[in-house]
Amino acid sequence: MKILRFEDIIAWQKAQDFTVEVYSCFKDNKDWDFRNQICRAAVSISNNIAEGFDRSSKADFRRFLFMSLGSCSEVKSMLYLAERLSYLSKEKSQELIAVIIEISKIILGLIKSITI
Known part of the structure; x- marks a missing residue:
């Protein structure tokens, strides 16, 4: 099956869902630099x-x-750092790392x- 739109790519769909979860987990975090960096990196996954x-x-797509x-x-x-800094529980960190x-x-x- 040929993919005709990026919206049909499973990795894009999962990355979008993941980013929403990351934003939710860090929305109240007072460390603005950390929050900004992890959210921007998460957004970059689906955007790229x-x-x-x-x-x-195809070469550009691969890149x-x-x-x-x-x-x-x-x-x-x-996420490993977030756990060490006590920004996330070990359980939540491991859950997000698995995703x-x-x-x-x-x-x-x-x-x-x-x-x-």
Whole structure:
């Protein structure tokens, strides 16, 4: 099945849902710099998928998927830090890390499926 719109990409859908959850978890956090950084990184995941999909080549799409994967790693790293700083409980941190690992695996599968 050929994907015709970025909105149909499972990784994009899950990344959007994940970002809403990240915003919810940190909306009351007083550490503005931390909150801003993790929210921006989370937003970048789905935005890079969307932007890459609408580029003119498979190579560009792959490049943007790798950027999206990098944002996943950034968010994951910040989630570990959020737990250490007591911004999130261990349980919530592990729950979100499990989701970001799943999204990363989906993106990796998408990267592997694109032949240049």
